Amino acid sequence: MIDTHSHILPELDDGSKSVDESINMLKVLKEQGITHVIATPHFKMTDNKTSIDDFLAKREKSYQKLINKIERQGLDLPKIFLGSEVLLTMDLIEADGINRLCIENTDIMLIELPYYEWQSWIFRMLYNLCDNNFIEPILAHVDRYVDFISKDMYEQLFSLGYKAQINTEFVDKKAAHKKLKKWLKSGQICYVGSDTHGIDFRPPTFDKYFKKIKKIAGDDFIKNADDCSAKLIKKLEK
Numbered sequence: 001m002i003d004t005h006s007h008i009l010p011e012l013d014d015g016s017k018s019v020d021e022s023i024n025m026l027k028v029l030k031e032q033g034i035t036h037v038i039a040t041p042h043f044k045m046t047d048n049k050t051s052i053d054d055f056l057a058k059r060e061k062s063y064q065k066l067i068n069k070i071e072r073q074g075l076d077l078p079k080i081f082l083g084s085e086v087l088l089t090m091d092l093i094e095a096d097g098i099n100r101l102c103i104e105n106t107d108i109m110l111i112e113l114p115y116y117e118w119q120s121w122i123f124r125m126l127y128n129l130c131d132n133n134f135i136e137p138i139l140a141h142v143d144r145y146v147d148f149i150s151k152d153m154y155e156q157l158f159s160l161g162y163k164a165q166i167n168t169e170f171v172d173k174k175a176a177h178k179k180l181k182k183w184l185k186s187g188q189i190c191y192v193g194s195d196t197h198g199i200d201f202r203p204p205t206f207d208k209y210f211k212k213i214k215k216i217a218g219d220d221f222i223k224n225a226d227d228c229s230a231k232l233i234k235k236l237e238k
């Protein structure tokens, strides 16, 4: 199974603090049955005035540091693929070469929505960004907005037809189970990620997820999530 959301790359964002911590996170993921991991460091254009070129250069440096140590030590760990977690902001439309933020070998981008009540520009912006650039979005951790986003607003978001991802910690959030039930059933929510930030802070929790998800979301959800996972792995490895 693939972990579609992780902050596994060292010394890059608020995720792993060192190469050794990244290796430990990968070991924990492997123990939990994960074979592939997408590294999705934060890309926030507004906050940092980060250019995509700078971001990609830093990401590559961090990845090389990690992969060099893994190879030197001959470790058998989940395969890492490079992506990003792009925060949806108004100025993103001006970004040069936005498709370079997609997951490698794909036109799929993990997109994070703002942490306040979504206004109509959010939906327009998301649609225009994806439509103009032929991007297939994965809506990041839709369970993390439940405390301030109404069911109606979720309706608007999911009416765009995009696929979405839940964090493994979703299994412990009763409010999210209720609010997202419709889209867990419809298959629109089909990607799963740890969103792990470290070995202590938001550690990988697939074990807990596997133990509880069947009861919460049912067999069809599991089948669909397995299918999405397998299709994505196939795309990555083509």
Ligand SMILES: [Fe+2]
Pocket (backbone or CB within 6 Å): 005, 006, 007, 085, 195
């Ligand atoms: Fe994240």
